[in-house]
Amino acid sequence: MNDFIASAPPPGTFTEPAAELQRPGSAWHYAYTFAMVAAMLFLSFAGAHQQGQFAQKRGHMTFYVLTMGTELVLLGLACLGLRFSRMRLREVIGGRWNAFEDFLHDVAIAFGFWIISYAVLIGLAFAMHMANPGAIDEGKKTIQLLAPHGGLELLLWISMSVVAGFVEEIVFRGYFQRQFSTLLRNVWVGMFASAAVFGLSHAYEGRQRMFLIFIYGAMFGTLAIWRKSLRPGMMAHAWHDSFEGVILVLAEKLVKSGAIK
Numbered sequence: 001m002n003d004f005i006a007s008a009p010p011p012g013t014f015t016e017p018a019a020e021l022q023r024p025g026s027a028w029h030y031a032y033t034f035a036m037v038a039a040m041l042f043l044s045f046a047g048a049h050q051q052g053q054f055a056q057k058r059g060h061m062t063f064y065v066l067t068m069g070t071e072l073v074l075l076g077l078a079c080l081g082l083r084f085s086r087m088r089l090r091e092v093i094g095g096r097w098n099a100f101e102d103f104l105h106d107v108a109i110a111f112g113f114w115i116i117s118y119a120v121l122i123g124l125a126f127a128m129h130m131a132n133p134g135a136i137d138e139g140k141k142t143i144q145l146l147a148p149h150g151g152l153e154l155l156l157w158i159s160m161s162v163v164a165g166f167v168e169e170i171v172f173r174g175y176f177q178r179q180f181s182t183l184l185r186n187v188w189v190g191m192f193a194s195a196a197v198f199g200l201s202h203a204y205e206g207r208q209r210m211f212l213i214f215i216y217g218a219m220f221g222t223l224a225i226w227r228k229s230l231r232p233g234m235m236a237h238a239w240h241d242s243f244e245g246v247i248l249v250l251a252e253k254l255v256k257s258g259a260i261k
Contacts, residue, residue: 036077075171
């Protein structure tokens with residue numbers, strides 16, 4: 001567990017931290033990174049229309065458990081890449097907490113970030129006309145296919161969200177962002193490259209939501225650069241996805257009741 005518990009560094013400024021721009025790795029290290037990205041994007045686009053069908057045929061619980069297993073495989077591949085690049089997981093996450101107050105500080109930052117980023121995403125969704133009838137119909141299909149039913153499925157959804165928040169911050173803001181920043185010699189270009197992969201890896205959610213997820217990934221990347229830590233992003237990511245599960249449950253009840261038509 002010590003590798004996953006880290007100390008909050010003093011508030012950073014928006015500069016390129018030394019940890020982000022390391023010595024360039026060997027060509028095969030980058031080849032491994034790009035092979036991992038290519039495999040993720042292939043699976044994302046190839047299975048873009050199959051995840052909901054799988055959940056419907058095999059059941060939501062099977063889908064949630066399989067998703068958690070997939071996330072853990074992704075974590076293993078990222079940790080292998082970190083090992084190849086001689087990076088320690090503890091360093092990528094951001095060190096250790098020195099005191100309980102450091103933990104509370106990260107919680108407060110994560111909560112504030114989540115509120116602001118959620119407001120930005122809602123504003124962009126309205127600007128992109130994602131509240132029009134066609135988009136609502138598409139959303140209703142997603143609700144029916146993926147929404148948890150009942151307390152046990154919601155508990156599994158929350159577990160899946162916690163795993164995803166932990167794993168995806170390590171993979172995208174920890175491993176990919178550092179690799180791209182080192183290769184491109186610019187932490188901000190590396191951040192946007194990682195955010196683009198993050199958005200494209202959610203092809204199953206549709207083009208408009210992929211763009212929103214790209215923006216969301218860029219916000220998480222900026223938070224990681226500012227704090228020099230992945231912890232606040234992990235917290236915000238986990239409870240954002242958990243909150244979406246609760247919203248899906250409520251939305252499904254409204255669809256069934258006829259309140260959403």
